[in-house]
Amino acid sequence: MTELAQIGVTGLAVMGRNLARNLARHGHVVAVHNRTENRTKELIEEFGHEGAFVPAQTVSEFVSSIARPRKIILMVKAGDPTDRVIDELTPLLEPGDMIVDGGNANFAETIRREEALREKGLYFVGAGISGGEEGALHGPSIMPGGSAEAYAQIGPILEGIAARVDGRPCCTHVGPDGAGHFVKTVHNGIEYADMQLIAEAYDLLRKATNLVPDDIAEVFAGWNEGRLASYLVEITAEVLGQVDAETGRPFVDVVMDRAEQKGTGRWTVQAALDLGTPVPGIAEAVFARALSGQSELRAAARELPGPPPGAREASRALIDDIEKALYASKIVAYAQGFHQIATASAEFGWKIDMGAMARIWRGGCIIRARFLDRIWSAYNANPELPTLLTDEYFLEALADAQKAWRRVVSTATWLGIPVPGFSSALAYYDGLRAQRLPAALIQGQRDYFGAHGYRRVDRAGTYHTAWSGDRGESPS
Ligand SMILES: NC(=O)C1=CN([C@@H]2O[C@H](COP(=O)(O)OP(=O)(O)OC[C@H]3O[C@@H](n4cnc5c(N)ncnc54)[C@H](OP(=O)(O)O)[C@@H]3O)[C@@H](O)[C@H]2O)C=CC1
Ligand SMILES: O=C(CO)[C@H](O)[C@H](O)COP(=O)(O)O
Numbered sequence: 001m002t003e004l005a006q007i008g009v010t011g012l013a014v015m016g017r018n019l020a021r022n023l024a025r026h027g028h029v030v031a032v033h034n035r036t037e038n039r040t041k042e043l044i045e046e047f048g049h050e051g052a053f054v055p056a057q058t059v060s061e062f063v064s065s066i067a068r069p070r071k072i073i074l075m076v077k078a079g080d081p082t083d084r085v086i087d088e089l090t091p092l093l094e095p096g097d098m099i100v101d102g103g104n105a106n107f108a109e110t111i112r113r114e115e116a117l118r119e120k121g122l123y124f125v126g127a128g129i130s131g132g133e134e135g136a137l138h139g140p141s142i143m144p145g146g147s148a149e150a151y152a153q154i155g156p157i158l159e160g161i162a163a164r165v166d167g168r169p170c171c172t173h174v175g176p177d178g179a180g181h182f183v184k185t186v187h188n189g190i191e192y193a194d195m196q197l198i199a200e201a202y203d204l205l206r207k208a209t210n211l212v213p214d215d216i217a218e219v220f221a222g223w224n225e226g227r228l229a230s231y232l233v234e235i236t237a238e239v240l241g242q243v244d245a246e247t248g249r250p251f252v253d254v255v256m257d258r259a260e261q262k263g264t265g266r267w268t269v270q271a272a273l274d275l276g277t278p279v280p281g282i283a284e285a286v287f288a289r290a291l292s293g294q295s296e297l298r299a300a301a302r303e304l305p306g307p308p309p310g311a312r313e314a315s316r317a318l319i320d321d322i323e324k325a326l327y328a329s330k331i332v333a334y335a336q337g338f339h340q341i342a343t344a345s346a347e348f349g350w351k352i353d354m355g356a357m358a359r360i361w362r363g364g365c366i367i368r369a370r371f372l373d374r375i376w377s378a379y380n381a382n383p384e385l386p387t388l389l390t391d392e393y394f395l396e397a398l399a400d401a402q403k404a405w406r407r408v409v410s411t412a413t414w415l416g417i418p419v420p421g422f423s424s425a426l427a428y429y430d431g432l433r434a435q436r437l438p439a440a441l442i443q444g445q446r447d448y449f450g451a452h453g454y455r456r457v458d459r460a461g462t463y464h465t466a467w468s469g470d471r472g473e474s475p476s
Helices: 014-025 038-051 059-064 081-092 107-119 132-137 148-161 177-207 215-225 231-240 264-275 280-292 295-301 314-349 352-362 372-381 392-415 420-433 437-448
Strands: 009-010 031-032 054-055 071-074 096-100 122-131 141-144 460-464 472-476
Touching: 009 014, 009 059, 009 420, 014 031, 014 038, 014 132, 014 148, 031 038, 031 059, 031 215, 038 054, 038 059, 059 081, 071 081, 071 148, 081 107, 096 107, 096 148, 096 460, 107 122, 107 141, 107 177, 122 132, 122 148, 122 177, 141 148, 141 177, 141 352, 177 231, 177 264, 177 280, 177 392, 215 231, 215 314, 215 420, 264 280, 264 314, 280 314, 280 420, 314 352, 314 420, 352 372, 352 392, 392 420, 437 460
Parallel strands: 009 031, 009 071, 031 054, 071 096, 096 122
Antiparallel strands: 122 141, 460 472
16 A cells, blocks of 8 residues: 655646655655646656655545645645635545645735635645745745644644755744735745846946946856845846857847736735835836836837937946945835835734744745845844834945945936836935925825815824815814
């Protein structure tokens, strides 16, 4: 008789297949299943020797091949496919069994699924998993949400296969129901913002200096040795150094300049809008991808007037300015993402440990970066930190970047190089530090056309001015 599996994985595309291999390499007996049977066969043929797999052809065969209480990881497409797979599994499961959704699910759907399965006596863990194909195999960053009882059972397994930094796993219990998928969504939103900022730095280096992609690859490789050290900066150097075998041209010049997206960046912004949390850096990154994809609009606008061509320079000073602007803007992007997580945590009662989120992103995930150590320290020093920007370390870095950051944004503006990420980060920063914002005028306008009322700086209450009458003020 075949040995019962300790855990099952269904959905064996790039992520699920490698996660199953990771589990097997860590000594677990893993039941594997995929809707299209061929993927299961391929996994066993290619990698069956790596560990103990129990292949299943049907869902019922898959479920019965797992020891109770069953633990099943879903790695299927987010949205309807996930619901369909849950609907297929649920009638075959028994109280105490658990489904772990490792896909990029929308946190609102995770809250709904967790509640529905809890009513059936089943555990549901919405676990954000980051690290792509390689991370899934060698150790991803894992952000599981769900009940503490569920985590007590699945946590040790997930922590065992996660990336490790300084001996600690890049996995922790994030919070109840949708907390894990929410944090993963914001992780991806930050990923979008970081990628946009890096792309803008490249664009400036390319258009404002005489550097060619190979030179710029070296600039990024150099930056990767310093405080900007991160997976995204590292792969940027690799991508920029790549030469197209067919044409001999830089790879980056033969790829269409239309950035695609699967939706998690958009979800981050949608959730931020619902929470009323400003995340302009993430929003600009989502819109920059959308703008890049507007081929007809771009073609129609191509001949619009711009500034006269500026002189190109390759000065070390400009490169250093761009490094400072990139670092400052990156701090702002992460500050926005962390603020969004803190706001959602308070709104949904998740009690998320902010420092722990920075800690588990230090390895395995796409936004892993040296400076996450600083974010972790900042929240350790003050778990109630209102914004990362006021932490002593970040405050110093922002102070140091002031002239360079503003020079970079103005240089880009004068040269007509779009830098929505850099400029919106600076505007957010200046908006937060402003003694007075023009929001007071907006309140006046709202009261003028809609009698919406306003609050005064000198006494409590809400007031209205009779704009079309005697302009006297009365409480409203
Ligand atoms: N790719 C990445 O880098 C990352 C992906 N993720 C998330 O992980 C999950 C898996 O990603 P990935 O491996 O890229 O695969 P895909 O997102 O491309 O999903 C493909 C898998 O979903 C299955 N599937 C699709 N529709 C159904 C259905 N109706 N019923 C049953 N199974 C279905 C497919 O089965 P079949 O073979 O039969 O078509 C296949 O196993 C996704 O939610 C993704 O967002 C998370 C982090 C990184
Ligand atoms: O989840 C991920 C990493 O953490 C994926 O790589 C992400 O889905 C990529 O997103 P997009 O296709 O929208 O750029």
